[in-house]
Amino acid sequence: LDFAPLKNEQEMSKLEITQLSDLFRSKLAVTSEHPCLGDPDTIQFIKNSKVLFINRGLPGSGKSTLSNRIRKVYQNTVICAGDDYFMDEFGNYNFDRNKLHEAHLSAQNKAHKACQNGISPVVADNTNIKFWEFNPYLSIAREFNYIVIIIEPRTEHKFDIEKLYQLNKHNVPKETIKQKLKEFQVVVPIYFGWYLNEKDSLWLNKLAKDCLSEALDKCESFKIDLSNIRSDIDPEKLFEYKNKQQLHCTAKFMGKNWTNNNSLKEYVTNPWVSENLGKAFWLEIVGFSVSKRSIAADIFLKQEQVGKLWGNDFNSNEQLEVLEFFKEDNNNSVLDTIEFADRAHITIGIRAGEKSYKAGIDLVRIKLMKKLNELRGNKMRTVQTDNFEIIYLSDCLCYCKLNNSVKINSLFTGYY
The missing domain is CATH 3.40.50.300 (P-loop containing nucleotide triphosphate hydrolases)
Structure with missing residues (x-):
């Protein structure tokens, strides 16, 4: 294109x-x-x-x-x-x-x-x-x-x-x-995104598994809760690690019927998209989200990426999936807490039978819970390790913040 x-x-x-x-x-x-x-x-x-x-x-x-x-x-x-x-x-x-x-x-x-x-x-x-x-x-x-x-x-x-x-x-x-x-x-591709090369994909996959191992080893509450619903909590067996040799962060999902959607048409005709196709961008990995069904790398996007190329915001059905976890809260106040590009992530592993996009849902849920707890002054269970600050929320939802964020090169292109 x-x-x-x-x-x-x-x-x-x-x-x-x-x-x-x-x-x-x-x-x-x-x-x-x-x-x-x-x-x-x-x-x-x-x-x-x-x-x-x-x-x-x-x-x-x-x-x-x-x-x-x-x-x-x-x-x-x-x-x-x-x-x-x-x-x-x-x-x-x-x-x-x-x-x-x-x-x-x-x-x-x-x-x-x-x-x-x-x-x-x-x-x-x-x-x-x-x-x-x-x-x-x-x-x-x-x-x-x-x-x-x-x-x-x-x-x-x-x-x-x-x-x-x-x-x-x-x-x-x-x-x-x-x-x-x-x-x-x-x-037009099925989706646009930032792609990692094979070497960096394998490296990030290993880092994510190390993160999961540390969370299970250092955070007893997380380990007990996960053991109650999963018979085998071996990091290698918890999730399916698909496409581990070519990981990516989705920028915009187009699908096959994009011509019927004004938002998708606006994105694909955006000159910044065509201008930057095939261009390298640095992605900053700030942590990992872990749930009973997924593990994902949390990506902090630069202003240039957010303003010009990011378009993977939630649709109404996905918003409802996020809000299911916050039934006791006012929906508008919860949604107001979501920041643009909070969903930016790389799916590392997903439970068998689940769709990959669920990793993004889990990441936003975890980030929302963390923000709401901070706003309300609620104390969260945290464990500090050499590489991560492990924050356990509840219901097998865990955030592992990297002590030092990692920048990794990627290529903006499409999956056809």
């Missing part, structure tokens, strides 16, 4: 989803550099991670130039292009429409082999006009825990049929380009 920016944010926010195709065809210049090519933190993150680029665009828009620029920055880059199948040993391009399927399979097999061997980054360099055309690369990324960045050339002529016809190097007919432009699909 790479929108050409409009002249101001107000103009962008008024767009209806039916106008998105027109937005993609805009001839407005895109002057900003891709973060993967110009931002030092992003470049460092990608060099230390497993990343798969989906390079999409019309013939002549500058895809090959973009792929080659990526290769200059990242020496191990593997470019997987269907066009390579038609190149002979002398560098001549001999296109055969009847062999298109074999050409794309060849590129996909090349990507699969590179990812299987842990080589990064990998670039899927095809027109990728429709989602199904690059979906095989998404499957490869999921299989080998690669972070996906969908990227497009940021050229003035990217939707100018005349210039595309003049500049494309394989003599693609003008009518073909026109048809491809008509078919160019808007691609």
Whole structure:
């Protein structure tokens, strides 16, 4: 998803989803550099991670130039292009429409082999006009825990049929380009978020388990209460640790029916979102929430992240789930205590059968209980360890505050 920016944010926010195709065809210049090519933190993150680029665009828009620029920055880059199948040993391009399927399979097999061997980054360099055309690369990324960045050339002529016809190097007919432009699909992820690389994901997973072990070892009340409802309180068996090699903090859940929701449409047409896709951001981990059904890392977001990219606020049903725990309190006073982005978290582990989003519900419940106790002057059971201040509230709800917060690099992108 790479929108050409409009002249101001107000103009962008008024767009209806039916106008998105027109937005993609805009001839407005895109002057900003891709973060993967110009931002030092992003470049460092990608060099230390497993990343798969989906390079999409019309013939002549500058895809090959973009792929080659990526290769200059990242020496191990593997470019997987269907066009390579038609190149002979002398560098001549001999296109055969009847062999298109074999050409794309060849590129996909090349990507699969590179990812299987842990080589990064990998670039899927095809027109990728429709989602199904690059979906095989998404499957490869999921299989080998690669972070996906969908990227497009940021050229003035990217939707100018005349210039595309003049500049494309394989003599693609003008009518073909026109048809491809008509078919160019808007691609929106299931959710946007900040992704950790594999090494940091495994490290954070271990830190969370160490936190859980210390809470069980040092806080007798928590251990007794948890033992009463769970037969096995071994930290390795309490929860399912899914996606432990690719943890993330959700910034905005889009789902599949986002076109019917004004809030989601506003988010996806926000120029800050498209501008920062594929950019690295530091996340600050301040503690862990632990309940009978989840363990999650509590994330403190910077103002830039909260103001421009955070959109994962509670819907009405989720608010009710939070309020169920505060039946004796006034609902409005409880909700007023929730701060924007209080929910920012990374789900580490979840009890079998529970949905992952419940970890965010538990985190907010715990933070609310802690705040309300502080406001009312209620004493809470606390235990100090070398790494954590363990605060036990009740009903197996525990907050482990890190004595020293930890900053960890992440990449803002989407799950497709």
